[in-house]
Amino acid sequence: MSGAALGLEIVFVFFLALFLLHRYGDFKKQHRLVIVGTLLAWYLCFLIVFILPLDVSTTIYNRCKHAAANSSPPENSNITGLYAAATPVPRILLPFMQSYARSGGFSITGKIKTALIENAIYYGTYLLIFGAFLIYVAVNPHLHLEWNQLQTIGIAAANTWGLFLLVLLLGYGLVEIPRSYWNGAKRGYLLMKTYFKAAKLMTEKADAEETLEDVMEEVRKVNESIKYNHPLRKCVDTILKKCPTEYQEKMGRNMDDYEDFDEKHNTYPSEKSLVKLHKQVIYSVQRHRRTQVQWRILLEQAFYLEDVAKNETSATPQFVHTFQSPEPENKFIQYFYNPTVEWYWECLLRPWFYRILAVVLSVFSVIVVWSECTFFSTTPVLSLFAVFIQLAEKTYNYIYIEIACFLSIFFLSICVYSTVFRIRVFNYYYLASHHQTDAYSLLFSGMLFCRLTPPLCLNFLGLTHMDSSISHQNTQPTAYTSIMGSMKVLSFIADGFYIYYPMLVVILCIATYFSLGTRCLNLLGFQQFMGDNDMTSDLVDEGKELIRREKRKRQRQEEGENRRREWKERYGHSREDSTRNRNIHVDSKESSLSDLSTTRSASKYTRANNRTERDRIELLQDVEPLDFNAETFTDDPLESKSERSFLYPPFRYQPGGRYLSMSQTGIFDDV
Numbered sequence: 001m002s003g004a005a006l007g008l009e010i011v012f013v014f015f016l017a018l019f020l021l022h023r024y025g026d027f028k029k030q031h032r033l034v035i036v037g038t039l040l041a042w043y044l045c046f047l048i049v050f051i052l053p054l055d056v057s058t059t060i061y062n063r064c065k066h067a068a069a070n071s072s073p074p075e076n077s078n079i080t081g082l083y084a085a086a087t088p089v090p091r092i093l094l095p096f097m098q099s100y101a102r103s104g105g106f107s108i109t110g111k112i113k114t115a116l117i118e119n120a121i122y123y124g125t126y127l128l129i130f131g132a133f134l135i136y137v138a139v140n141p142h143l144h145l146e147w148n149q150l151q152t153i154g155i156a157a158a159n160t161w162g163l164f165l166l167v168l169l170l171g172y173g174l175v176e177i178p179r180s181y182w183n184g185a186k187r188g189y190l191l192m193k194t195y196f197k198a199a200k201l202m203t204e205k206a207d208a209e210e211t212l213e214d215v216m217e218e219v220r221k222v223n224e225s226i227k228y229n230h231p232l233r234k235c236v237d238t239i240l241k242k243c244p245t246e247y248q249e250k251m252g253r254n255m256d257d258y259e260d261f262d263e264k265h266n267t268y269p270s271e272k273s274l275v276k277l278h279k280q281v282i283y284s285v286q287r288h289r290r291t292q293v294q295w296r297i298l299l300e301q302a303f304y305l306e307d308v309a310k311n312e313t314s315a316t317p318q319f320v321h322t323f324q325s326p327e328p329e330n331k332f333i334q335y336f337y338n339p340t341v342e343w344y345w346e347c348l349l350r351p352w353f354y355r356i357l358a359v360v361l362s363v364f365s366v367i368v369v370w371s372e373c374t375f376f377s378t379t380p381v382l383s384l385f386a387v388f389i390q391l392a393e394k395t396y397n398y399i400y401i402e403i404a405c406f407l408s409i410f411f412l413s414i415c416v417y418s419t420v421f422r423i424r425v426f427n428y429y430y431l432a433s434h435h436q437t438d439a440y441s442l443l444f445s446g447m448l449f450c451r452l453t454p455p456l457c458l459n460f461l462g463l464t465h466m467d468s469s470i471s472h473q474n475t476q477p478t479a480y481t482s483i484m485g486s487m488k489v490l491s492f493i494a495d496g497f498y499i500y501y502p503m504l505v506v507i508l509c510i511a512t513y514f515s516l517g518t519r520c521l522n523l524l525g526f527q528q529f530m531g532d533n534d535m536t537s538d539l540v541d542e543g544k545e546l547i548r549r550e551k552r553k554r555q556r557q558e559e560g561e562n563r564r565r566e567w568k569e570r571y572g573h574s575r576e577d578s579t580r581n582r583n584i585h586v587d588s589k590e591s592s593l594s595d596l597s598t599t600r601s602a603s604k605y606t607r608a609n610n611r612t613e614r615d616r617i618e619l620l621q622d623v624e625p626l627d628f629n630a631e632t633f634t635d636d637p638l639e640s641k642s643e644r645s646f647l648y649p650p651f652r653y654q655p656g657g658r659y660l661s662m663s664q665t666g667i668f669d670d671v
Contacts, residue, residue, distance in 0.1 A: 009050045017043040024421075025442050026435040034439040037097045041446030045453040049413045052457055052480060053405035056389070056466055057398045059478045064396065066476075094447045095119050101439040104279030106235045106271075155454075155484055162455035163501060166416060169423075169452070171508025173415030174365040176422075179513075182358035185351035187312070189531075191305045195543030196529045196536060198298055202546055205291040208284070215284045216247045218277060222269055223251050235274045242281045244288075283438075287427060290436040297434060302547045303554075312347045319343040323554060364411050369509060372502045375463045378471055386465040409460050416456060420448050454484060459502065470499075 021039050099115035183189050219239060226236050240248055269277075303322060311319050319342040367384050374382035381387055385408055392401045424430045429444050431437050457480055461467040466478055511517060518528040522535070530536045 005054055006051060009054070010047065013047045013050050014043055017046055021442075022435075023433055024431055024435070024437040026437075030439050030442075031101065033097060034101055034442060037093055038442040038446045041094055041443075041450055045446075045449040048453055048457060048480075049409055050406075052409055052460065053402045055479050056405045056461075056464065057402040059466070059476060060389075060393050060401060061398055063476050064393075094443050094450065095123060098440060098443040098447065101443060102279070104275045104277075104282065106238050106275065106278065110275070158451065159455045159458060159484075160497065162451040163459070163498065165448070166452055166455045166459065167502055167505050168508065169416045169419040170368075170412070171505045172512050173419045174368060174505070175509050175512040177415060177418060178358045178361040178365060181354045181361065185354040185358070187305065187309055187351075191302070191309060192531070192540050193529050194298065194302045194305055195540045195547060198302060198543035198546050199539040200527060200543075201291065201295055201298055202543075205295055208288045208291045212284045212288045215277075215280050216243065219243060219247070219281060220251050222274070222277065226268060230268065232268070232271060232274060235271065235278070239274065239278050239281055242278070242285060244285065286438045290432050293434055293436050294432065299547070299550055303551065306547075306551075308346050311343055314343075317343045319346065322551070323558065361411075365415075365509075368412065368415075369506060371463045372459075372505050375465070375502075376470065376499045378465065381465065383463050383465065385460075385463040389464045389466075405460075405464070408463075409457075412456060412460060416452055417449070420445060420452070458484065458498075462498070 017039055021035065021042060025035060025038065027035060096115050096119060099118040100111050103111040103114040105111040105114055223236055223240065226232055230236075240251070243251075307320070307322055310322075314320070317340055319339045371383040371385050375386065377383070381390065388404050389401060392398075392404065421431050429441050431441055431445055458467065461478065461481065462470045465471040467481060468475065468477055515530070518530065521528050522530060522533065527535055527539060
């Protein structure tokens with residue numbers, strides 16, 4: 001039974017990690033090594049959490065089975081092997097890949113060099129911590145320095161730092177997750193918060209556009225100064241490939257590729273400055289694209305919340321949308337989730353469902369806080385997690401043990417991991433959904449999971465008294481404890497920090513409940529949604545006006561599309577004939593400009609036979625007519641402006657500093 005359950009968990013967790021990575025990452029644009037490294041870190045960390053309940057139930061079963069036979073129980077080799085494979089791999093790979101992905105170097109050697117320097121500076125602090133533990137063990141006469149003890153010292157150093165982060169994130173999640181569902185039942189609150197987000201996002205969007213313009217201006221200057229035969233031209237071509245297409249076309253129109261460079265009279269940027277510019281281009285383009293996508297998503301959320309507010313006061317149970325939503329691909333879902341079902345769910349059932357869920361999650365949070373403050377007490381047993389497990393152990397109900405352990409560790413991991421997905425450190429670390437997370441943030445999240453998962457599992461085993469250092473019983477350890485090692489070699493950490501530091505979760509929960517962190521950020525100038533603040537009210541009003549403006553714009557667009565659709569249905573045949581005639585004369589290689597002008601004039605008067613068309617032409621008489629026979633000469637007396645539009649179509653950037661023209665028939669070939 002345990003083998004089948006283990007196999008199902010391995011497959012399920014893989015698809016879970018793949019789904020989350022697809023939501024936040026971009027499989028098409030990001031490097032494969034980034035995708036594989038992040039998927040490996042997420043998958044192995046989630047897998048450890050999921051197989052831990054199976055490890056606990058298997059350990060308790062082996063204890064009971066071999067206690068009756070009076071023999072020493074064997075270890076579960078399958079679970080032990082998974083733990084051994086999952087623990088060290090991501091920690092080794094991710095730090096180097098993170099620096100490599102963020103580097104602006106133009107070659108593999110340059111990126112590796114930058115990654116090595118950054119890791120040597122940043123992770124040198126870990127060597128100091130490891131050295132301090134090493135000196136403590138070496139000078140202690142009661143301890144002998146062996147390889148197993150040296151491994152334990154390294155694990156203790158990593159778990160100490162991980163436990164510090166764990167308590168911070170856990171204290172926030174235990175309060176914020178139930179409160180978010182409770183506030184989710186209040187439509188007015190969600191709508192005000194959406195207006196607030198719209199105002200902040202518009203500011204960030206404008207700043208991202210301004211930053212992109214400044215960076216593109218620097219790229220333009222570099223592009224004009226470094227010509228095709230310069231040694232650094234390949235670096236400039238690499239930078240241009242990372243720029244948006246519209247900027248590539250603008251830079252290509254005014255560039256003379258065949259102008260030689262002169263090292264004596266001109267000053268050129270160095271390769272180091274180009275590396276810095278390359279890094280700025282990658283960052284600015286990613287940030288600009290992310291804000292654009294987030295703005296469109298936020299608009300849809302605001303429009304939908306406004307529709308919900310209107311439908312709540314509706315007398316008929318039919319959900320009416322302000323804008324026509326595209327037809328879903330799944331007709332089966334559309335059949336069951338019709339406007340009536342949507343009205344009952346959004347206006348009646350969903351608020352109550354969120355309130356009940358918030359109450360249940362609040363009860364779980366209280367149990368966790370109580371157990372964190374009392375898990376070190378073994379006589380009597382005060383930790384509720386340990387009480388539940390020991391009662392089930394006495395009745396030999398192993399299925400209940402596994403279910404109880406799964407619900408407990410799952411709630412703890414949700415509180416911790418969801419905070420990792422929510423927090424944002426300026427623009428340095430930010431997990432954005434809808435495929436808008438950059439490579440650096442993805443790898444950084446994988447590193448956080450690798451640092452948080454081991455202390456999370458050890459903390460859970462301590463809450464359930466399955467860790468021998470907490471229960472003080474000489475019993476068979478779990479497979480996870482046997483892999484992570486015993487903490488008894490460092491008594492001042494095992495008997496002090498690991499026991500009393502988790503009590504700080506109470507203080508963090510109180511601070512989160514009263515929003516002390518949010519108020520501090522407001523005082524420092526970082527606007528946060530408070531609800532009772534003048535600055536919040538001003539941003540809510542500003543966001544409301546922005547949403548109203550975008551809503552009017554969307555309505556005008558839909559009205560214009562409806563009018564064009566009606567016009568096409570009414571006069572579609574005549575317009576198709578005229579369009580076909582124009583295409584024939586444009587595609588003909590032997591047609592002259594005078595013939596083209598005559599054809600368009602003829603088609604214009606042919607369409608004017610209809611009275612409605614005649615009225616339409618009279619309304620447009622004030623518009624200056626186009627003279628197709630007029631010739632505006634350029635510098636070349638043999639080349640007119642009208643002919644130049646056919647001879648020189650829009651340019652497109654090509655590697656190697658070339659800007660080749662695109663024909664009208666192949667303009668979307670690369671899409």
